[in-house]
Amino acid sequence: MTDLEDAWNRYPTSAAPVAEIAAEGRRMRRVRAARPALGGLVAAAVAAVLVVALDTGGSSPTGGGTTALSPHQPVRLVAFQADLRPARSCAQLLNLYRQRGLRQVTAYGWNGGNMYAGLAEQRAPMGAAAVPDAQSTPIKGQASSSTGTNVQEVGVDEPDGVKTNGSLLVRIDGDTIAVYDVTGDSPKRVSTLAFPYFADGQILLAGTTLIALGSDREPSASQTPSARVVTVALADAAHPRITSSVSYDGVISSARQHGNTVRLVLTTGLPALAFAQADGSPGSQARALATNRGLVAHSTLRDWLPTVDSGSGARQLLDCGNVAVTPASVALGTTSVVGFQANAPTATSAIGITGQTAVAYESADHLYLTGAGTQMGFCACPRPLAAHVMGYGGVDRTAIFQFDLLGDQAAHVATGTVAGAIADRWSMDEAGGVLRIATTSVISDGSPTSSVVTLKPKGHSLVQLGRLDGLGVGETLTSARWFDRYAVLSTARQTDPLFTVDLGNLAHPKLLGALHIPGYSTYFHPLGNGLLLGVGQNVSFDSSGERTQAQVGLFDISDLSHVRRLAVTSLAQWTSPVAGSDPHAFTWLPDHDTALTSFTSQNGRILLGEFKVVLRTLGTKLISVPASDPSTVRTLELPDGRVVLMAGGSVSFLSL
């Protein structure tokens, strides 16, 4: 017997965890069986099983009882399974848009203008992530996604300005991609390609298929915002080839990738009708109002519903029967959930609702959208930037719509409402089928205060299981990080506490501790081994007023009741961490025990910080990088452990 064979036989293994695997499998299993659909809608939803209708072209499958779905049988989700009802007809849908539109049109056009809630996520200021941990084991560290991006949810990739598949690296600058071979001693640019009528691009990468998401600059495009999705084959890296270009009415407010499936949340605002403007002359107010009301009353579905154009002419993206009516408290407009496979970007599945949504959070299994409040299209979510506490006026309740995801399809399965405002996607996290969120409300004396709320779907509602109130009275939530049964939150204004919350008993989230330290974190990252890194700011006061400087703290969270700060590094005055508003500017390199993250400085320079964790202390190195736009400074780890630094237009290996 040779040594390897011996090793194979001797290697000790535990008993097979059959029960745990089956339990986990059942929890995650999406579609096993469905009753034959009769007359279109399937009424009964079986708990934990998606309702599907077999696409049998009218003939129902033979045999009674349950019918196993073969993976090859086309499965169509029933799009609306909960309280949101789809429009019965296009006429009904149009009537609804007109009636709600009439309530809000003024002598100057739409009340409040035509603002979009879109793209807020790119500036999302809070850091949080789902890092499920074990009760008995320490909270684990989280490395970047397989394309090199620091993402919120493990397994759900997010668009960014640069991506790698391990051998190629692609970056996008506005409308142009540059492809690099990163297998050699230095990154070698092998091609560039510009996309026509394209701007503000971000990219996703599925193998050698690149998906670029940006705004559409087609000259003939209407005045309302339009989005464009371009896919590129990189199989021959020296000759990238555009394989499709699809434009949509609206703004892509969120994009996520699960394997080969890409899902967009597309926000389409109020239609750009040719409104009259009252000019102040006698009677002009009444005349303009009458004109504008007439325009709304005669608007058509073409005005309201988004179109999609993959080059063969624009068509309506949503069937009327796939658009559900949201409560009138949600800002009017259309939000579409669009899914497609990376290799078939023109074959889209899309469902929509008649409201604009503010925050999109996607877990491995679900999409959650929060309704944009009644402040007419303005992203009615507080920006939790501690330096200037925003007003929370008007947003005392937030609607949350939960969608089940199956491949490129989505189905609305439950709705919930919580008191207060939800700042951004990082305030939400799903674990074990429970949604945990951090909310901010205004208490009676006008001060903001934060809460942690746990919600679980029950029937067609997201029902509150428990809540913990009173986190940071008078303070603003600046960051949160979620673990399987714990949460770490930071607030700022006066005393900058760092709260730890035990979520083990979902009915009674419990405050474990509050560490009061100078400075607050705007981004937390778990490093494993009981360590947490906090990237944030310190604010100090002197005769000339307030001074701020970036700081990075290393925390021991092995005992969440007694969190300790082990080390802190302060940067120069007027530096600010980029990761607080853009977590993609952070990279944790588990094999190097090193965090990389960028900072802006007073003179506009961008600094890259390397923070090496050595024996529970923090080694710091700062380098100035040749870039002026913080969103163009990124670090990515390749599978072989080498680290690429992208700084503006330059791509190089970083020696650590």
Add this chain to the structure above:
Amino acid sequence: MDDQDDFAAFVAERWATLVRAAVFLGAAPHEAEDLAQTTLVLCYRKWDRVQGADDRDAYVYRMLMNTLRSDRRSSWWRKRDPHPLPDQPIGDGTEAAAIADAVHRAMATLTPDQQHVVVLRYFVQLTEAQTAAALGIPAGTVKSRLSRSIAALSANHHLAEFAGGSR
């Protein structure tokens, strides 16, 4: 539900081999069981497909390779452990670590492609066709990679010369 019994039997039978394969493919002891578990959870979710697959073992090892390949960097099989197993002491842990370390050093003499073939074909004892299906490569490639890998390993005295033939 016989579906379930069937699955339970399958897991019980394949567990040790899957964990060992994961170790031989480069996983650390603490990662290997997570990886095996993740693979089997994925299989459970698509059990109809696995049952229907022409060859279950090829499918399961294809899933194992996918889990390793696509998620190695993001390490979600290392990080994601939604329903942690109760602590099941495996010996004292140091033996597993010592063996894994020796295995990794020995396997490091091979390229990743060679490692895959040698683990699936030689150690897991999949057939040539199963190995080809699991790795998505032609059967002829399995054969040629295997002979080179065996030669390399035996040159380093890690394996006796492989007699070949069908298993």
